[in-house]
Amino acid sequence: MANIRSRWPQLLLGVVGLALVVALPSLVSPFRLNLLGRYLSLAIVALGIDLIWGYTGLLSLGQGIFFALGGYGTAMHLQLNCHGCSRAPGGLPEFFGLYGVQQLPWFWEPFHSPWFTLLAIGLVPAAVAGLLGFLVFRNRIKGVYFSILTQAALLVFFNFFNGQQKLINGTNGLKTDLTRLLGLMVGSDTMQRYLFWLTVLLALLTWLLCRWLVRGRFGHALLAIRDDEARLRCLGYNPTPFKTMVFALAGALAGISGALYTVQSGIVSPQFMAAPFSIEMVIWVAVGGRGTLWGAMAGALVINMGKSLISEAWPQTWLFIQGGLFLLVVTTLQGGVVGWFQEGGPRRLLGRLGLRPRLSTYPALALETRQEGED
Amino acid sequence: MPTPGSPLLELVGISVSFDGFLALKNLNLQLAAGELRAVIGPNGAGKTTFLDVITGKVRPQAGDVYFRGRSLLGCNEHQIARLGIGRKFQSPRVFEQLSVQENLSLAVSEPKTPMGLLRHHLTSTQRQRIHHLLDVVNLAPRAQHRAGSLSHGQKQWLEIGMLVVQAPRLLLVDEPVAGLSDGETERTADLLKSLAGDHTVLVIEHDMEFIRRLQTRVTVLHQGQVLCEGSMDQVQRDPRVVEVYLGASQEQQP
Numbered sequence: 001m002a003n004i005r006s007r008w009p010q011l012l013l014g015v016v017g018l019a020l021v022v023a024l025p026s027l028v029s030p031f032r033l034n035l036l037g038r039y040l041s042l043a044i045v046a047l048g049i050d051l052i053w054g055y056t057g058l059l060s061l062g063q064g065i066f067f068a069l070g071g072y073g074t075a076m077h078l079q080l081n082c083h084g085c086s087r088a089p090g091g092l093p094e095f096f097g098l099y100g101v102q103q104l105p106w107f108w109e110p111f112h113s114p115w116f117t118l119l120a121i122g123l124v125p126a127a128v129a130g131l132l133g134f135l136v137f138r139n140r141i142k143g144v145y146f147s148i149l150t151q152a153a154l155l156v157f158f159n160f161f162n163g164q165q166k167l168i169n170g171t172n173g174l175k176t177d178l179t180r181l182l183g184l185m186v187g188s189d190t191m192q193r194y195l196f197w198l199t200v201l202l203a204l205l206t207w208l209l210c211r212w213l214v215r216g217r218f219g220h221a222l223l224a225i226r227d228d229e230a231r232l233r234c235l236g237y238n239p240t241p242f243k244t245m246v247f248a249l250a251g252a253l254a255g256i257s258g259a260l261y262t263v264q265s266g267i268v269s270p271q272f273m274a275a276p277f278s279i280e281m282v283i284w285v286a287v288g289g290r291g292t293l294w295g296a297m298a299g300a301l302v303i304n305m306g307k308s309l310i311s312e313a314w315p316q317t318w319l320f321i322q323g324g325l326f327l328l329v330v331t332t333l334q335g336g337v338v339g340w341f342q343e344g345g346p347r348r349l350l351g352r353l354g355l356r357p358r359l360s361t362y363p364a365l366a367l368e369t370r371q372e373g374e375d
Numbered sequence: 376m377p378t379p380g381s382p383l384l385e386l387v388g389i390s391v392s393f394d395g396f397l398a399l400k401n402l403n404l405q406l407a408a409g410e411l412r413a414v415i416g417p418n419g420a421g422k423t424t425f426l427d428v429i430t431g432k433v434r435p436q437a438g439d440v441y442f443r444g445r446s447l448l449g450c451n452e453h454q455i456a457r458l459g460i461g462r463k464f465q466s467p468r469v470f471e472q473l474s475v476q477e478n479l480s481l482a483v484s485e486p487k488t489p490m491g492l493l494r495h496h497l498t499s500t501q502r503q504r505i506h507h508l509l510d511v512v513n514l515a516p517r518a519q520h521r522a523g524s525l526s527h528g529q530k531q532w533l534e535i536g537m538l539v540v541q542a543p544r545l546l547l548v549d550e551p552v553a554g555l556s557d558g559e560t561e562r563t564a565d566l567l568k569s570l571a572g573d574h575t576v577l578v579i580e581h582d583m584e585f586i587r588r589l590q591t592r593v594t595v596l597h598q599g600q601v602l603c604e605g606s607m608d609q610v611q612r613d614p615r616v617v618e619v620y621l622g623a624s625q626e627q628q629p
Contacts, residue, residue, distance in 0.1 A: 217484055218492040220477050224470045231468045234430060235541065236456035237487045245489050 021200050025193045034264055037196035039304040041260035044206050046284050046300035047293060048253030053282070054290030055214055056246050057226030058142060062150030063254045064278035065157045066125035070255030071268035072161075073124060075174035076108055077117035078186060078263075082179040095169040105167050121259045122252040129251025130244055137243040142229075151275065158273040173269025176262060187266055199260050203297070206253060210293050222246060283322065286329045289336025298338065381444060383408040383575050384429070384545060389438035391424055391599075398424040399435070399599040406545070411571035413586045414579045415610075416596030417619055422579045423465060425596065426547050430462050431455045442545070457487070461543035465550050467530035471523030475514050475533055478522050479505045482537040504540055511566065512536040527554045535563070539570065546570065548578045552585050564588040583607075595619075 025033055045067055053059050079085075079093040088097030092104055110116045136149060162171050177187030184191040213219055224232045225239045232239060262268040271277070281300075288299020303322070311318045333340050340346075382405040391399040399421045406412055416422050427433040429440055431452045440447040447455055456462075470478050483501045484492060497505075509515040512532040517525065522533060531551060538546055548567065552560040564585055567576055571591075580586055586593060586607060593610045595602040597619045603610060610616055 213493075216492065217477075217480055218489060220470070220473050220481055221489075221492055223472050224481060227470055227472060228468055230432075230452070231464070231470070232481075233452035234456050234462045234464075235482050235487070235537070236453050237481075238451070238453040242489050 021197065025196065030189045030192060033196055034192050035305070035308055037192065037199045038261055038264045039301050040196075040199045040203050041257050041264065042281070042284070042304060043203050043257075043297040043300040044260070045254045045257035045281055046288070046296040047206050047210050048250035048257070049281055049285045050290055050293060050296035051210060051213070051222075051253075052246050052250040054285060054292070054296065055219060055222040055226065056243060058243065058247070059147045059282065060150045060247070060250065061147050061275070061278050061282065062154035062157075063250065063281050064273040064275075065154055066129055066251040066254035067258035067261070067278075067281075068157070068161070068268065068270070068272035069125045069128065070121045070258035071262035071272055072168060072174065073111065073117055073120045073255070074259040074262050075176050075268045076111040076168075077114065078176045078179035078181060079174055080108065080112050081114075081181075084180060085178060093174075095172065095174075096166075099166045101166050107167075121255050125255030125258075126248040126252035130248035133244045133247035134240070137240045137247075151278075154273055154275060154278055158270055158275075161270040161273060171270055173267050173271070175267045177266030181263075186263055192264065195260070195264055199264070202256060202260065206256075207293060207297065214293070218242075280322075283326050283329075285336075287325050287336055289338030289340070289342075291335070292338045292342065295336045295338030299336065382406055382441075383410075383443060384577075385441040386425075386428070387439050387441070389425075389428055389435045389440065391421075391428060391433055391435045397599055399428070402438070402596075402600060404594065404601060406575055406577060408544075408575055409572050411568065411576045411589060411591045412578070413589055413591055413593045413607075414577060414596060415581070415583075415586060415593060416602075419598075420596040421599040422596055423549060424599075426462060426549055426579065429455075429547060430460060453487070456541075456543075459544035460547065461538040461541050461545070462547040463534050463538045463549055463551060465553070467527065467534045469522040469525075469530050469533050469537065471521065473522055474519050475509070475522055475525070476505065476518040478533060478537055479508060479540050483540045504542075508536045508540045511539075513562075528556065528559050531555060532559075532563075535566070539574075542574075544575060546574055546576045548576065550580055551578065552580060552582050560585050561588065 024036075028036070045063055049060065049063055082093070086094050088094050088101070090096075090102055090104075092101065096104075111120070132150075132153060136146060141149065161168060164170055165172075168174065177185075179186050181191065184194075214222065221232065221237060221242055224237075225242060229239050258268070258272060261272075284299040284303050285296045286299070287303060288297070289295025303325070307318050307322070310321060329336055333345075335343060384404075384406040386402055386404045389399050389402040390397065402421070402425065414422055414425070424433060428435050429442075429447070431447065431450050431454070434448070442455075442458060442460065445458075447458075450458075470481070473481070480497060483497065483504055485501070486495075506515075509518055512535060514525075514529060514533060514536065517529070522530065525533060531554070535548070535551060538548070551567070552563050555563065560582065567578060568589060568591075570576055578586075578589065590607075592604065593607050594604045595610055595613075595616050597615075602615055602619065603613050605613070
């Protein structure tokens with residue numbers, strides 16, 4: 001009973017949240033709902049970045065690779081299973097006709113299967129990240145060199161995908177909004193509503209998974225790698241498997257995020273692997289608060305919502321605001337907004353403004369209650 | 376189990392040079408199981424490099440290190456640590472963002488792999504060891520505090536606690552009493568003395584009072600070589616030791 005009573009605020013929050021999520025599609029326009037769903041899927045990639053950067057201290061500027069791989073897997077499956085779509089000769093997806101391709105490229109074949117696709121969305125990016133990570137971490141490459149390597153890998157993938165018209169339609173990308181999934185058109189309002197709910201569910205599950213990981217000794221080991229890796233080695237830990245595992249997990253989360261983003265935005269293209277986008281992902285986490293899961297999620301959601309709302313009102317201004325936010329975080333709010341709140345930032349700000357609430361009554365109160373208790 | 380005669384740790388002809396500077400020159404040293412050994416030496420004598428060689432951080436250009444009859448060359452830091460060699464660093468290095476208890480939990484965990492940490496809970500024996508160590512290093516009331524909020528002396532003790540809780544066969548302790556008060560220094564000496572016997576302990580220290588209190592065999596390092604070995608009194612009477620500590624001119628005066 002006491003357990004339930006002490007937990008009622010959480011229960012209430014959960015019930016209100018659930019009601020809101022269920023009711024939201026009826027409350028806002030399909031356009032806004034779609035945007036919200038996209039931004040929620042970006043919160044998943046942000047959680048992955050938080051694990052690898054915020055907790056483990058490895059700044060990856062190449063999460064776009066894994067994000068796009070998840071998106072491409074989904075789009076390939078949808079293009080293959082689009083029964084109502086117009087087709088190139090041989091029943092291939094339409095764009096192949098433009099380049100005179102007669103034979104489906106081999107790596108498309110397994111994407112006929114929905115089950116393979118579902119697995120590939122997470123496992124292909126995880127495998128690429130795991131392999132890249134293992135080679136890099138085993139050679140004790142870290143810090144800025146790791147960041148540069150991930151950025152370079154991003155450019156390699158971007159150029160490759162951009163140039164391969166005959167394999168994956170190159171710079172045009174793969175469209176998904178006119179394809180069909182489970183009998184519904186992917187771009188339809190009904191399907192988008194389901195996808196929104198799916199995104200909410202997956203974002204919640206990802207958050208729970210990350211919370212479980214960072215709260216235990218595994219998470220403590222990650223913090224130890226971030227803060228003093230050599231010390232951890234001397235305790236008998238090999239940091240390489242930890243880093244590889246976290247980087248692979250961050251890759252898998254980016255893949256899931258990219259898949260959800262693709263079906264809600266209607267297209268996947270090499271632009272997902274453009275350098276500025278991967279850097280933006282890092283900015284969401286930095287502004288929200290690295291090393292806090294809420295900060296990463298809120299950063300992705302709020303910054304992207306701000307971006308679309310502000311760009312609608314004042315086009316051209318967004319880049320300045322984003323740059324300003326980043327400067328603010330780099331210079332004064334190193335822990336991001338959530339970190340600032342956790343470290344008592346609001347109270348200090350009030351103090352600076354001469355509005356510090358008087359705290360002197362608090363110890364007196366505590367003293368009085370104790371005396372009462374003793375009587 | 377090594378035979379009683381064979382040493383637990385043996386360094387044979389170790390030489391280390393950094394860009395031509397010889398930090399260790401043909402260093403030989405043996406440590407018997409259960410022994411408590413103090414290593415002293417003036418600044419730059421190679422004391423810390425000598426620990427770096429044992430723990431795998433520095434590869435010697437010549438010579439070999441044997442632990443329980445097995446060569447440690449070619450092993451990584453974590454492999455050497457898993458063989459049962461624990462190290463306390465010169466300036467206290469604890470994980471400041473973690474609580475005192477979490478620091479000790481990381482040290483005591485077994486196996487030290489991602490899956491090991493995720494799958495297994497701490498056993499009750501491990502938990503008892505943590506509680507016991509918290510009492511020994513006097514940090515029980517601060518168990519839930521962030522290690523970063525501890526004083527310098529408390530951090531030293533936490534690191535010693537992290538070292539001992541792993542139950543290593545060999546403890547390498549680098550300057551455990553730097554920055555400690557007299558009372559704390561005495562307690563640290565007693566703690567290390569009580570550990571010897573079950574464990575083998577090698578202490579590097581500048582503080583002569585502390586070394587005297589350990590009442591044990593002392594090795595003097597000078598310019599990367601063993602200058603002499605013996606009890607504290609023997610060592611202090613040795614004219615060569617007086618020379619390297621106080622300078623040549625002082626030697627002739629008394």
